[in-house]
Amino acid sequence: MKILVENNNKSRKPVEIKVDKAVRNFADKKAEDYKYRSRCFQLVKEIEKCMYSLDEAQKGVAGKPPNSKEIQKIEAQISKSREQLDKSESKFHKACSSFELARQDWQTETLDACNQMQLIESDRLSQLEQLIKKISLQMSLMSKKMLKISDVYEHLDLNVQQDIRLACKKYGTGPTEHMMHLYDIYAENTKNMMNKDRRIESLRKWAHMFQTDVTAQVKARQGLEKVKLFSKENPNFNSNEADVDLKLESVRLLQILYETSLLKIESALAELNQQSKPVSEMLSRTSTTYDRQGVPCTSIRLDECELGVNTSVASAASPTISPDDDSDWDDEPAKLISKCTAKFDFKSSHDDEITIQAGDQIEILEKRDDGWWRGKLDDKIGLFPSTYVNEII
DSSP states (O other): OHHHHHHHHHHHHHHHHHHHHHHHHHHHHHHHHHHHHHHHHHHHHHHHHHHHHHHHHHHOSTTOOOOHHHHHHHHHHHHHHHHHHHHHHHHHHHHHHHHHHHHHHHHHHHHHHHHHHHHHHHHHHHHHHHHHHHHHHHHHTSOGGGHHHHHHHHTOOOOHHHHHHHHHHHHOOOOOOEEEEOOOOGGGOTTSOOOHHHHHHHHHHHHHHHHHHHHHHHHHHHHHHHHHHHHHHOTTSOOOHHHHHHHHHHHHHHHHHHHHHHHHHHHHHHHHTTOOOOOOTTGGGEEEEEOTTOOEEEEEEEOHHHHTSOOOOOOOOOOOSOTTOOOTTSOOOOOOOEEEEESSOBOOOSTTBOOBOTTOEEEEEEEOTTSEEEEEETTEEEEEEGGGEEEEO
Protein backbone atom coordinates (compact mmCIF):
# COMPACT_ATOMS: atom_id res chain seq x y z
CA MET A 1 0.00 0.00 0.00
CA LYS A 2 2.84 2.38 0.87
CA ILE A 3 4.56 1.70 -2.47
CA LEU A 4 1.27 2.27 -4.30
CA VAL A 5 0.82 5.69 -2.66
CA GLU A 6 4.43 6.71 -3.35
CA ASN A 7 4.20 5.72 -7.02
CA ASN A 8 0.92 7.61 -7.36
CA ASN A 9 2.48 10.78 -5.89
CA LYS A 10 5.50 10.48 -8.21
CA SER A 11 3.20 10.26 -11.24
CA ARG A 12 1.21 13.31 -10.18
CA LYS A 13 4.17 15.59 -9.46
CA PRO A 14 5.41 16.22 -13.06
CA VAL A 15 1.83 16.87 -14.18
CA GLU A 16 1.33 19.42 -11.42
CA ILE A 17 4.67 21.08 -12.23
CA LYS A 18 3.65 21.60 -15.88
CA VAL A 19 0.33 23.14 -14.87
CA ASP A 20 2.03 25.42 -12.30
CA LYS A 21 4.49 26.57 -14.96
CA ALA A 22 1.66 27.38 -17.38
CA VAL A 23 -0.21 29.28 -14.65
CA ARG A 24 2.85 31.37 -13.78
CA ASN A 25 3.45 32.16 -17.46
CA PHE A 26 -0.22 33.13 -17.82
CA ALA A 27 0.05 35.48 -14.82
CA ASP A 28 3.27 37.05 -16.16
CA LYS A 29 1.77 37.68 -19.60
CA LYS A 30 -1.37 39.11 -18.05
CA ALA A 31 0.70 41.56 -15.99
CA GLU A 32 2.73 42.53 -19.07
CA ASP A 33 -0.48 43.10 -21.07
CA TYR A 34 -1.90 45.36 -18.35
CA LYS A 35 1.38 47.26 -18.05
CA TYR A 36 1.47 48.33 -21.72
CA ARG A 37 -2.32 48.72 -21.92
CA SER A 38 -2.22 51.24 -19.04
CA ARG A 39 0.85 52.98 -20.46
CA CYS A 40 -0.86 53.55 -23.83
CA PHE A 41 -3.89 55.10 -22.17
CA GLN A 42 -1.71 57.32 -19.98
CA LEU A 43 0.36 58.59 -22.93
CA VAL A 44 -2.70 59.37 -25.07
CA LYS A 45 -4.17 61.36 -22.20
CA GLU A 46 -0.91 63.32 -21.84
CA ILE A 47 -0.78 64.06 -25.59
CA GLU A 48 -4.39 65.28 -25.60
CA LYS A 49 -3.75 67.59 -22.65
CA CYS A 50 -0.64 68.99 -24.38
CA MET A 51 -2.56 69.51 -27.62
CA TYR A 52 -5.22 71.53 -25.81
CA SER A 53 -2.50 73.51 -24.01
CA LEU A 54 -0.80 74.15 -27.36
CA ASP A 55 -4.06 75.47 -28.83
CA GLU A 56 -4.46 77.88 -25.89
CA ALA A 57 -0.80 79.02 -26.06
CA GLN A 58 -1.06 79.75 -29.80
CA LYS A 59 -4.14 81.92 -29.23
CA GLY A 60 -2.32 84.07 -26.68
CA VAL A 61 -3.73 85.58 -23.46
CA ALA A 62 -5.64 88.88 -23.13
CA GLY A 63 -4.47 90.28 -26.45
CA LYS A 64 -0.81 89.48 -25.80
CA PRO A 65 1.18 87.73 -28.55
CA PRO A 66 1.79 83.97 -28.18
CA ASN A 67 4.77 82.95 -26.05
CA SER A 68 7.12 81.21 -28.52
CA LYS A 69 9.19 79.56 -25.79
CA GLU A 70 6.10 78.08 -24.16
CA ILE A 71 4.89 76.82 -27.55
CA GLN A 72 8.26 75.18 -28.32
CA LYS A 73 8.25 73.53 -24.88
CA ILE A 74 4.78 72.07 -25.41
CA GLU A 75 5.62 70.89 -28.97
CA ALA A 76 8.76 69.15 -27.65
CA GLN A 77 6.68 67.41 -24.97
CA ILE A 78 4.13 66.29 -27.60
CA SER A 79 6.86 64.93 -29.86
CA LYS A 80 8.45 63.02 -26.98
CA SER A 81 5.12 61.59 -25.83
CA ARG A 82 4.24 60.47 -29.38
CA GLU A 83 7.54 58.60 -29.72
CA GLN A 84 6.86 56.87 -26.41
CA LEU A 85 3.28 56.10 -27.51
CA ASP A 86 4.47 54.44 -30.75
CA LYS A 87 6.83 52.23 -28.76
CA SER A 88 4.21 51.40 -26.13
CA GLU A 89 1.53 50.59 -28.74
CA SER A 90 3.94 48.25 -30.51
CA LYS A 91 4.71 46.48 -27.22
CA PHE A 92 1.01 46.37 -26.31
CA HIS A 93 0.22 44.81 -29.69
CA LYS A 94 2.70 42.01 -29.01
CA ALA A 95 1.80 41.68 -25.32
CA CYS A 96 -1.91 41.08 -25.96
CA SER A 97 -1.15 38.33 -28.49
CA SER A 98 1.36 36.76 -26.10
CA PHE A 99 -1.26 36.91 -23.35
CA GLU A 100 -3.73 34.99 -25.54
CA LEU A 101 -1.09 32.38 -26.45
CA ALA A 102 -0.28 31.97 -22.74
CA ARG A 103 -3.99 31.48 -22.04
CA GLN A 104 -4.16 28.82 -24.74
CA ASP A 105 -1.10 27.08 -23.29
CA TRP A 106 -2.61 27.21 -19.80
CA GLN A 107 -5.87 25.78 -21.11
CA THR A 108 -4.10 22.99 -23.03
CA GLU A 109 -1.89 22.06 -20.07
CA THR A 110 -4.87 22.06 -17.72
CA LEU A 111 -6.92 19.78 -20.00
CA ASP A 112 -3.95 17.46 -20.51
CA ALA A 113 -3.39 17.40 -16.75
CA CYS A 114 -7.03 16.48 -16.17
CA ASN A 115 -6.73 13.58 -18.62
CA GLN A 116 -3.46 12.38 -17.07
CA MET A 117 -4.82 12.71 -13.54
CA GLN A 118 -7.85 10.69 -14.57
CA LEU A 119 -5.60 7.95 -15.97
CA ILE A 120 -3.50 7.98 -12.79
CA GLU A 121 -6.63 7.79 -10.65
CA SER A 122 -8.05 4.96 -12.79
CA ASP A 123 -4.81 3.02 -12.39
CA ARG A 124 -4.81 3.64 -8.63
CA LEU A 125 -8.39 2.42 -8.26
CA SER A 126 -7.65 -0.61 -10.43
CA GLN A 127 -4.72 -1.55 -8.20
CA LEU A 128 -6.85 -0.98 -5.11
CA GLU A 129 -9.49 -3.26 -6.60
CA GLN A 130 -6.87 -6.00 -7.03
CA LEU A 131 -5.73 -5.43 -3.46
CA ILE A 132 -9.29 -5.67 -2.16
CA LYS A 133 -9.81 -8.93 -4.02
CA LYS A 134 -6.63 -10.34 -2.49
CA ILE A 135 -7.85 -9.29 0.95
CA SER A 136 -11.19 -10.88 0.14
CA LEU A 137 -9.47 -14.14 -0.74
CA GLN A 138 -7.62 -14.13 2.57
CA MET A 139 -10.77 -13.27 4.48
CA SER A 140 -12.65 -16.15 2.86
CA LEU A 141 -10.24 -18.51 4.58
CA MET A 142 -11.20 -17.14 7.96
CA SER A 143 -14.23 -18.04 10.05
CA LYS A 144 -17.77 -18.24 8.67
CA LYS A 145 -18.62 -14.94 10.34
CA MET A 146 -16.59 -13.14 7.67
CA LEU A 147 -18.23 -14.84 4.68
CA LYS A 148 -20.86 -12.12 4.21
CA ILE A 149 -18.28 -9.30 4.12
CA SER A 150 -16.05 -11.39 1.88
CA ASP A 151 -18.91 -11.85 -0.60
CA VAL A 152 -19.52 -8.08 -0.75
CA TYR A 153 -15.85 -7.33 -1.51
CA GLU A 154 -15.60 -10.19 -3.98
CA HIS A 155 -18.42 -8.82 -6.13
CA LEU A 156 -17.43 -5.20 -5.74
CA ASP A 157 -17.97 -3.41 -9.04
CA LEU A 158 -15.96 -0.21 -9.48
CA ASN A 159 -16.96 2.24 -12.20
CA VAL A 160 -14.40 5.03 -12.25
CA GLN A 161 -16.14 7.12 -14.91
CA GLN A 162 -19.48 7.13 -13.09
CA ASP A 163 -17.84 8.03 -9.78
CA ILE A 164 -15.93 10.92 -11.37
CA ARG A 165 -19.05 12.23 -13.12
CA LEU A 166 -21.08 12.05 -9.90
CA ALA A 167 -18.33 13.85 -7.95
CA CYS A 168 -18.27 16.61 -10.58
CA LYS A 169 -22.09 16.89 -10.45
CA LYS A 170 -22.23 16.96 -6.64
CA TYR A 171 -19.16 19.02 -5.71
CA GLY A 172 -18.22 20.79 -8.96
CA THR A 173 -18.81 24.46 -9.62
CA GLY A 174 -20.34 23.84 -13.05
CA PRO A 175 -18.95 24.49 -16.54
CA THR A 176 -15.98 26.86 -16.69
CA GLU A 177 -16.34 29.97 -18.83
CA HIS A 178 -13.26 30.58 -20.96
CA MET A 179 -12.62 34.27 -21.48
CA MET A 180 -10.28 35.78 -24.08
CA HIS A 181 -8.84 39.25 -23.36
CA LEU A 182 -9.22 41.61 -26.30
CA TYR A 183 -7.31 44.74 -27.30
CA ASP A 184 -8.55 47.99 -25.75
CA ILE A 185 -7.62 51.29 -27.44
CA TYR A 186 -7.91 54.70 -25.78
CA ALA A 187 -9.61 56.20 -28.84
CA GLU A 188 -12.44 53.62 -28.76
CA ASN A 189 -14.21 55.22 -25.82
CA THR A 190 -15.77 58.49 -26.94
CA LYS A 191 -15.98 59.57 -23.28
CA ASN A 192 -12.18 59.81 -23.16
CA MET A 193 -10.91 63.32 -23.89
CA MET A 194 -9.46 63.35 -27.42
CA ASN A 195 -9.63 65.47 -30.57
CA LYS A 196 -11.99 63.91 -33.13
CA ASP A 197 -9.47 63.94 -36.01
CA ARG A 198 -6.75 62.36 -33.88
CA ARG A 199 -9.25 59.82 -32.54
CA ILE A 200 -10.20 58.75 -36.08
CA GLU A 201 -6.52 58.60 -37.09
CA SER A 202 -5.72 56.36 -34.10
CA LEU A 203 -8.69 54.07 -34.78
CA ARG A 204 -7.79 53.70 -38.46
CA LYS A 205 -4.19 52.91 -37.52
CA TRP A 206 -5.27 50.07 -35.21
CA ALA A 207 -7.89 48.86 -37.71
CA HIS A 208 -5.16 48.50 -40.33
CA MET A 209 -2.96 46.58 -37.85
CA PHE A 210 -5.82 44.17 -36.98
CA GLN A 211 -6.71 43.66 -40.66
CA THR A 212 -3.08 42.74 -41.30
CA ASP A 213 -3.13 40.34 -38.33
CA VAL A 214 -6.35 38.67 -39.52
CA THR A 215 -4.93 38.20 -43.01
CA ALA A 216 -1.78 36.62 -41.55
CA GLN A 217 -3.84 34.17 -39.46
CA VAL A 218 -6.00 33.23 -42.46
CA LYS A 219 -2.88 32.47 -44.51
CA ALA A 220 -1.39 30.49 -41.63
CA ARG A 221 -4.60 28.44 -41.29
CA GLN A 222 -4.69 27.73 -45.04
CA GLY A 223 -1.05 26.60 -44.92
CA LEU A 224 -1.66 24.26 -41.99
CA GLU A 225 -4.76 22.80 -43.67
CA LYS A 226 -2.69 22.08 -46.79
CA VAL A 227 -0.07 20.33 -44.64
CA LYS A 228 -2.78 18.27 -42.96
CA LEU A 229 -4.35 17.30 -46.30
CA PHE A 230 -0.97 16.43 -47.81
CA SER A 231 -0.18 14.30 -44.77
CA LYS A 232 -3.42 12.33 -45.21
CA GLU A 233 -2.81 11.78 -48.92
CA ASN A 234 0.84 10.77 -48.31
CA PRO A 235 1.11 8.41 -45.31
CA ASN A 236 4.90 8.37 -45.57
CA PHE A 237 5.07 12.12 -45.02
CA ASN A 238 6.57 12.76 -41.58
CA SER A 239 4.01 15.03 -39.91
CA ASN A 240 2.49 14.88 -36.43
CA GLU A 241 -1.25 15.34 -37.00
CA ALA A 242 -1.85 16.17 -33.32
CA ASP A 243 0.67 19.05 -33.48
CA VAL A 244 -0.93 20.37 -36.68
CA ASP A 245 -4.39 20.29 -35.07
CA LEU A 246 -3.03 22.11 -32.01
CA LYS A 247 -1.49 24.82 -34.22
CA LEU A 248 -4.75 25.13 -36.19
CA GLU A 249 -6.66 25.68 -32.96
CA SER A 250 -4.15 28.32 -31.84
CA VAL A 251 -4.41 30.14 -35.19
CA ARG A 252 -8.21 30.03 -35.03
CA LEU A 253 -8.25 31.56 -31.55
CA LEU A 254 -5.81 34.30 -32.56
CA GLN A 255 -8.04 35.06 -35.53
CA ILE A 256 -10.98 35.46 -33.13
CA LEU A 257 -8.85 37.84 -31.03
CA TYR A 258 -7.98 40.07 -33.98
CA GLU A 259 -11.41 39.91 -35.67
CA THR A 260 -13.32 40.81 -32.49
CA SER A 261 -10.88 43.65 -31.69
CA LEU A 262 -11.32 44.88 -35.27
CA LEU A 263 -15.11 44.81 -34.86
CA LYS A 264 -14.77 46.99 -31.74
CA ILE A 265 -12.68 49.51 -33.71
CA GLU A 266 -15.14 49.51 -36.64
CA SER A 267 -18.02 50.01 -34.18
CA ALA A 268 -16.25 53.07 -32.70
CA LEU A 269 -15.57 54.50 -36.19
CA ALA A 270 -19.21 53.99 -37.17
CA GLU A 271 -20.32 55.87 -34.05
CA LEU A 272 -18.00 58.77 -34.81
CA ASN A 273 -19.23 58.96 -38.42
CA GLN A 274 -22.87 58.61 -37.25
CA GLN A 275 -23.29 55.40 -39.23
CA SER A 276 -24.94 52.12 -38.25
CA LYS A 277 -22.65 49.95 -36.13
CA PRO A 278 -21.63 46.48 -37.38
CA VAL A 279 -23.86 43.74 -36.00
CA SER A 280 -22.01 40.64 -34.80
CA GLU A 281 -22.82 37.79 -32.44
CA MET A 282 -19.21 37.96 -31.23
CA LEU A 283 -19.68 41.51 -29.89
CA SER A 284 -22.73 40.38 -27.90
CA ARG A 285 -20.45 38.01 -25.93
CA THR A 286 -18.02 40.73 -24.87
CA SER A 287 -17.91 42.43 -21.49
CA THR A 288 -15.73 45.27 -20.19
CA THR A 289 -14.44 46.04 -16.70
CA TYR A 290 -12.47 49.08 -15.51
CA ASP A 291 -9.77 49.47 -12.86
CA ARG A 292 -9.48 52.42 -10.48
CA GLN A 293 -7.58 54.48 -13.10
CA GLY A 294 -10.32 53.85 -15.66
CA VAL A 295 -8.22 51.49 -17.81
CA PRO A 296 -10.62 49.02 -19.49
CA CYS A 297 -10.21 45.28 -19.90
CA THR A 298 -12.57 43.78 -22.49
CA SER A 299 -13.10 40.01 -22.69
CA ILE A 300 -15.09 37.70 -24.96
CA ARG A 301 -16.67 34.51 -23.73
CA LEU A 302 -15.55 31.59 -25.90
CA ASP A 303 -18.03 28.87 -26.86
CA GLU A 304 -17.02 25.20 -26.73
CA CYS A 305 -17.09 24.98 -30.53
CA GLU A 306 -14.54 27.82 -30.66
CA LEU A 307 -12.31 26.13 -28.09
CA GLY A 308 -12.22 22.89 -30.06
CA VAL A 309 -12.60 20.86 -26.85
CA ASN A 310 -15.49 19.51 -24.80
CA THR A 311 -15.31 21.19 -21.42
CA SER A 312 -18.62 19.90 -20.09
CA VAL A 313 -18.60 17.09 -17.55
CA ALA A 314 -21.57 14.70 -17.39
CA SER A 315 -22.80 12.96 -14.29
CA ALA A 316 -24.30 9.61 -13.34
CA ALA A 317 -25.24 7.76 -10.19
CA SER A 318 -22.62 5.58 -8.51
CA PRO A 319 -23.50 1.97 -7.59
CA THR A 320 -24.02 1.26 -3.91
CA ILE A 321 -21.85 -1.26 -2.06
CA SER A 322 -24.44 -2.61 0.32
CA PRO A 323 -28.00 -1.82 1.50
CA ASP A 324 -26.68 -0.63 4.87
CA ASP A 325 -23.99 1.68 3.46
CA ASP A 326 -24.49 5.39 4.31
CA SER A 327 -21.85 6.68 1.91
CA ASP A 328 -22.12 10.15 0.32
CA TRP A 329 -22.35 8.45 -3.07
CA ASP A 330 -25.84 7.07 -2.40
CA ASP A 331 -28.99 9.02 -3.18
CA GLU A 332 -30.91 9.44 0.09
CA PRO A 333 -34.75 9.48 0.10
CA ALA A 334 -36.07 13.04 0.11
CA LYS A 335 -39.39 14.55 1.07
CA LEU A 336 -41.53 16.75 -1.17
CA ILE A 337 -40.35 20.40 -0.95
CA SER A 338 -42.62 22.06 -3.50
CA LYS A 339 -43.71 21.82 -7.12
CA CYS A 340 -42.62 23.52 -10.33
CA THR A 341 -43.71 23.88 -13.97
CA ALA A 342 -41.29 23.28 -16.87
CA LYS A 343 -40.62 26.31 -19.09
CA PHE A 344 -38.49 24.50 -21.67
CA ASP A 345 -37.87 20.95 -22.90
CA PHE A 346 -34.91 19.08 -21.41
CA LYS A 347 -33.78 15.65 -22.65
CA SER A 348 -31.88 13.49 -20.17
CA SER A 349 -28.46 12.21 -21.24
CA HIS A 350 -27.59 10.15 -18.14
CA ASP A 351 -29.26 7.57 -15.92
CA ASP A 352 -29.64 9.95 -12.96
CA GLU A 353 -31.52 12.62 -15.01
CA ILE A 354 -35.18 12.85 -16.10
CA THR A 355 -36.63 14.16 -19.35
CA ILE A 356 -39.06 17.07 -19.00
CA GLN A 357 -41.23 18.95 -21.48
CA ALA A 358 -42.66 22.46 -21.35
CA GLY A 359 -45.80 22.45 -19.21
CA ASP A 360 -44.90 19.39 -17.10
CA GLN A 361 -45.56 19.70 -13.35
CA ILE A 362 -42.68 18.24 -11.34
CA GLU A 363 -42.46 17.47 -7.62
CA ILE A 364 -39.26 18.99 -6.18
CA LEU A 365 -37.47 16.62 -3.78
CA GLU A 366 -34.09 18.35 -3.45
CA LYS A 367 -32.48 21.69 -4.38
CA ARG A 368 -28.75 21.40 -5.02
CA ASP A 369 -26.16 24.18 -4.85
CA ASP A 370 -24.88 23.43 -8.39
CA GLY A 371 -28.14 24.63 -10.04
CA TRP A 372 -29.62 21.13 -10.50
CA TRP A 373 -32.77 19.99 -8.68
CA ARG A 374 -33.94 16.44 -7.99
CA GLY A 375 -37.63 15.80 -8.66
CA LYS A 376 -40.32 13.29 -9.47
CA LEU A 377 -42.29 13.10 -12.73
CA ASP A 378 -44.53 10.16 -13.70
CA ASP A 379 -43.03 7.89 -11.01
CA LYS A 380 -39.51 8.69 -12.27
CA ILE A 381 -37.01 10.43 -9.98
CA GLY A 382 -33.95 12.24 -11.30
CA LEU A 383 -32.06 15.49 -11.81
CA PHE A 384 -33.05 18.42 -14.05
CA PRO A 385 -31.71 22.01 -14.48
CA SER A 386 -33.49 24.51 -12.20
CA THR A 387 -33.25 27.24 -14.87
CA TYR A 388 -35.66 25.25 -17.07
CA VAL A 389 -38.58 25.50 -14.61
CA ASN A 390 -40.69 27.98 -12.61
CA GLU A 391 -41.32 27.07 -9.00
CA ILE A 392 -44.97 27.17 -7.92
CA ILE A 393 -45.17 29.26 -4.75
